[in-house]
Amino acid sequence: MVDANSTESPLEAAAGTAGPHVIDAFKVLSDETRLAILLALWDGYEPFAGDDALSFSELLDRVDYDTSGNFSYHLQKLEDHFVESTPEGYRLKQAGHKIVRAVIAGRGLTDATLEPTEIDADCTICGEPLAIAYEDEHLYTICSGCGGKFGADSEKLPGTVMGFAFDPAGLARPTAEEIFAASVFRAMQKFTMQMGGLCPDCSGPVDSSMNICEEHSPNGICSNCGRRDQVQARWVCTVCKNSGHGPPGGNLVLHPRVVAFYADRGLDIGYDATDFETIVEVLEAMSNHDQEVVSAEPPRVRVTVRYRGDELRLLIDESMNVITVED
Numbered sequence: 001m002v003d004a005n006s007t008e009s010p011l012e013a014a015a016g017t018a019g020p021h022v023i024d025a026f027k028v029l030s031d032e033t034r035l036a037i038l039l040a041l042w043d044g045y046e047p048f049a050g051d052d053a054l055s056f057s058e059l060l061d062r063v064d065y066d067t068s069g070n071f072s073y074h075l076q077k078l079e080d081h082f083v084e085s086t087p088e089g090y091r092l093k094q095a096g097h098k099i100v101r102a103v104i105a106g107r108g109l110t111d112a113t114l115e116p117t118e119i120d121a122d123c124t125i126c127g128e129p130l131a132i133a134y135e136d137e138h139l140y141t142i143c144s145g146c147g148g149k150f151g152a153d154s155e156k157l158p159g160t161v162m163g164f165a166f167d168p169a170g171l172a173r174p175t176a177e178e179i180f181a182a183s184v185f186r187a188m189q190k191f192t193m194q195m196g197g198l199c200p201d202c203s204g205p206v207d208s209s210m211n212i213c214e215e216h217s218p219n220g221i222c223s224n225c226g227r228r229d230q231v232q233a234r235w236v237c238t239v240c241k242n243s244g245h246g247p248p249g250g251n252l253v254l255h256p257r258v259v260a261f262y263a264d265r266g267l268d269i270g271y272d273a274t275d276f277e278t279i280v281e282v283l284e285a286m287s288n289h290d291q292e293v294v295s296a297e298p299p300r301v302r303v304t305v306r307y308r309g310d311e312l313r314l315l316i317d318e319s320m321n322v323i324t325v326e327d
């Protein structure tokens with residue numbers, strides 16, 4: 001709440017539950033010279049090159065700052081959170097790397113869009129060719145044949161079959177097929193981490209829950225929940241509020257028992273980000289995953305995985321823990 005008589009700065013007022021260290025970190029960064037120092041340290045950093053520190057004079061040179069007295073003041077400000085000094089010089093701490101990476105991942109591409117581009121794969125719902133499109137830092141897989149998996153009032157693009165958060169840097173691949181494969185692979189890995197209770201962005205603990213539509217219509221997009229899938233698993237990081245959602249059947253795809261089930265039948269999944277053919281095969285296999293609500297209270301969902309005439313059944317609870325596996 002903002003109190004007009006308060007002596008708090010807007011930053012302090014807005015911080016809410018984020019804590020004083022967050023205010024400190026933002027204050028430290030609100031200076032151009034300090035941002036220049038972070039960038040210069042990142043620029044001087046070569047992964048696996050061994051010595052990744054810059055001496056004071058090297059750094060001063062790179063930032064092109066005139067008074068060394070002021071410069072050490074700014075450097076010192078950064079030392080708590082983002083920069084460390086070693087006998088060899090200065091280098092970025094993990095948090096410093098993260099700040100620069102967050103910006104670099106969108107380098108020159110913040111307005112990146114990709115008009116719908118057809119890919120060499122067909123919709124598993126209707127068989128029409130799929131396309132990908134990029135908007136608002138999400139990569140959408142869209143189908144013009146069946147209208148996709150979400151209702152018209154969802155925030156997703158019309159015809160969305162899948163939509164995943166994807167940094168603009170992910171578009172730095174030569175073909176639409178490779179971009180598509182990378183986005184699916186990244187989402188699978190991210191869901192797997194979230195299911196394991198780990199935030200893929202900040203390593204914090206993740207809460208999971210199951211959203212079950214109680215008046216679900218099994219044909220097409222349900223007018224009650226606006227989805228094709230009755231069950232939606234949801235995750236929220238308790239530290240940074242990063243969130244994710246998806247059908248539990250799909251998200252179990254990298255569960256060890258599911259991976260083994262497919263591997264025994266000749267399909268190896270979950271390793272190569274650019275192998276488009278395998279990703280398409282995996283998605284086709286996943287479209288045969290069934291999810292059935294066994295009980296709403298407590299939530300219990302049975303996921304049936306089918307491949308080449310065989311079945312694997314996994315019973316999961318509200319936190320996406322696998323309770324039993326039957327084959």
Ligand SMILES: [Zn+2]
Pocket residue numbers: 123124125126127128143144145146147148
């Ligand atoms: Zn379709």
Ligand SMILES: [Zn+2]
Pocket residue numbers: 213214215216217222223224225226227229230
């Ligand atoms: Zn529904």
Ligand SMILES: [Zn+2]
Pocket residue numbers: 199200201202203204237238239240241242
């Ligand atoms: Zn987090």
